[in-house]
Amino acid sequence: MAENTTNTVMFHSTRSSSKTYTSKQAIRRGIADDGGLFVTDCLGETRYDISNLSGKTYKQIAKDVLQILLPDFTSSELDDCVEKAYGSQWEDTEITPLKALGNNNDFVLELFHGPTCAFKDVALQILPQFISHTKDVSDSNQNVMILTATSGDTGKAALAGFADVEGTSMVTFYPEGKVSKIQELQMTTQSGDNVKVCAVRGNFDDAQSGVKQIFTNNSINETVENNNHALLSSANSINIGRLIPQVVYYFYAYSKLVEQGVIELGDEVEFCVPTGNFGNILAGYYAKMLGLPVKHLIVASNSNNVLFDFLVSGTYNKIRPFNQTIAPSMDILVSSNLERMLYYMCDKDTRLLQMLMNDLQQWGAFEIPDNVLSKIRKLFGCGWANEKQIRDSIKECWDNHNYVIDPHTACGYFVMNHIPHDSNVPRVLLSTASPYKFPRVVCQSLGLNVQDLDDFGCMELLEKKTSTKSPSMLSELKNKTARFNDVINVEDMPDYVLKCANEIC
Numbered sequence: 001m002a003e004n005t006t007n008t009v010m011f012h013s014t015r016s017s018s019k020t021y022t023s024k025q026a027i028r029r030g031i032a033d034d035g036g037l038f039v040t041d042c043l044g045e046t047r048y049d050i051s052n053l054s055g056k057t058y059k060q061i062a063k064d065v066l067q068i069l070l071p072d073f074t075s076s077e078l079d080d081c082v083e084k085a086y087g088s089q090w091e092d093t094e095i096t097p098l099k100a101l102g103n104n105n106d107f108v109l110e111l112f113h114g115p116t117c118a119f120k121d122v123a124l125q126i127l128p129q130f131i132s133h134t135k136d137v138s139d140s141n142q143n144v145m146i147l148t149a150t151s152g153d154t155g156k157a158a159l160a161g162f163a164d165v166e167g168t169s170m171v172t173f174y175p176e177g178k179v180s181k182i183q184e185l186q187m188t189t190q191s192g193d194n195v196k197v198c199a200v201r202g203n204f205d206d207a208q209s210g211v212k213q214i215f216t217n218n219s220i221n222e223t224v225e226n227n228n229h230a231l232l233s234s235a236n237s238i239n240i241g242r243l244i245p246q247v248v249y250y251f252y253a254y255s256k257l258v259e260q261g262v263i264e265l266g267d268e269v270e271f272c273v274p275t276g277n278f279g280n281i282l283a284g285y286y287a288k289m290l291g292l293p294v295k296h297l298i299v300a301s302n303s304n305n306v307l308f309d310f311l312v313s314g315t316y317n318k319i320r321p322f323n324q325t326i327a328p329s330m331d332i333l334v335s336s337n338l339e340r341m342l343y344y345m346c347d348k349d350t351r352l353l354q355m356l357m358n359d360l361q362q363w364g365a366f367e368i369p370d371n372v373l374s375k376i377r378k379l380f381g382c383g384w385a386n387e388k389q390i391r392d393s394i395k396e397c398w399d400n401h402n403y404v405i406d407p408h409t410a411c412g413y414f415v416m417n418h419i420p421h422d423s424n425v426p427r428v429l430l431s432t433a434s435p436y437k438f439p440r441v442v443c444q445s446l447g448l449n450v451q452d453l454d455d456f457g458c459m460e461l462l463e464k465k466t467s468t469k470s471p472s473m474l475s476e477l478k479n480k481t482a483r484f485n486d487v488i489n490v491e492d493m494p495d496y497v498l499k500c501a502n503e504i505c
């Protein structure tokens with residue numbers, strides 16, 4: 001239960017605190033006018049009393065945590081959101097089951113049992129529900145039009161969450177040829193009269209900055225507002241409505257460790273998190289601020305190791321080659337949510353944040369003060385895996401534990417096994433996608449011959465080899481045909497959005 005819950009939690013930009021918003025307003029807007037991310041200075045004032053965790057279901061913990069972080073939602077609104085988001089569309093009634101990985105005090109938290117088989121479902125099943133409860137704070141009962149850029153998983157998870165949700169519509173952009181075949185089919189076969197899917201010639205960062213530019217372009221925003229009676233907003237993990245639901249599973253994992261007698265209430269644990277945009281791991285930081293006993297949070301990257309270099313040196317430098325890897329949802333050079341962690345670690349200094357983000361925009365790099373770096377390093381560990389190490393980790397995890405992991409989770413597995421740690425402290429690896437979302441790479445890593453197989457053939461092979469079952473949402477794609485096939489250049493994204501607004505708002 002929340003202690004001291006008040007209704008005065010206000011949000012403002014990481015880059016300025018002059019304008020403030022309630023959580024409902026912040027969720028509707030997605031990103032601040034100045035390009036900063038919404039944060040609240042109240043984070044950590046109300047803590048979650050962990051002695052209340054025991055015996056609670058995922059949904060009950062969700063209601064408690066959300067009430068602390070989103071206090072301007074009424075408790076019945078949150079009940080409604082939670083019930084709709086974590087219902088029978090989840091393949092596992094536990095929502096995020098915790099499994100032991102061998103018997104060395106290591107665990108896996110499976111976050112991929114939602115409708116699109118990746119961890120983004122946890123947040124994107126509930127975000128549309130939040131949005132549908134925010135109309136009361138809009139001036140004119142306006143609809144919300146969601147724009148997302150996706151490196152593969154966000155797009156589909158958002159589409160699945162928003163399809164045919166009253167008062168919303170959405171357009172998603174993905175980098176052409178840079179998502180897996182299955183991921184592409186998941187998106188292009190999406191049903192719903194209020195959704196559009198479009199490929200962009202470029203990489204994820206191009207698509208993401210294209211979307212960010214649309215959000216900060218007044219003339220597009222006004223046109224959509226006036227002509228289509230809709231507010232442009234974001235479902236990317238920069239939206240606090242995306243971030244906050246992810247705090248819940250850190251508490252859930254902890255409650256399971258206590259329940260299973262692995263730890264006693266109050267003992268510290270570590271989490272190892274495959275990271276791209278820094279959303280998932282930031283939620284772990286929020287959980288710690290809310291009172292969860294977290295010793296370390298470990299950032300695991302692929303060869304786009306910009307976060308690793310940053311955490312080691314204090315310099316964030318995005319001017320580097322972009323690698324297309326076998327863990328494509330982490331192929332990111334501008335890790336947006338890092339800005340929120342920096343905000344809190346810099347003692348909420350909006351001026352400093354503004355300077356750093358300016359440097360990033362202008363020079364492609366920024367450097368943080370030494371004292372901030374050492375504070376960050378006390379909590380955040382880091383590591384990264386190259387392509388071979390990812391493949392070897394998939395094999396090793398299968399050989400040692402009879403447990404199949406996807407290439408993103410494999411980055412975490414590799415880092416977890418190569419970073420020094422205190423073996424008395426349990427570690428939880430967050431598993432972010434089903435291995436069946438990347439069946440070709442997983443089969444290859446296990447030494448299987450996939451030469452003449454399409455991705456669906458690979459799924460069947462993986463089923464046979466590992467005696468596991470592919471999620472039906474993925475195997476059923478085989479018989480579906482694509483509804484969407486637009487491909488555009490980055491510079492044409494604004495016009496495309498205006499066109500879509502006329503069709504689906």
Ligand SMILES: *Cc1c(COP(=O)(O)O)cnc(C)c1O
Pocket residue numbers: 118119120153154237274275276277278279280281329330408409432433
């Ligand atoms: C999005 C994603 C990640 C990275 O999560 P962030 O919140 O961006 O750090 C990792 N793995 C998978 C499978 C993903 O879809």
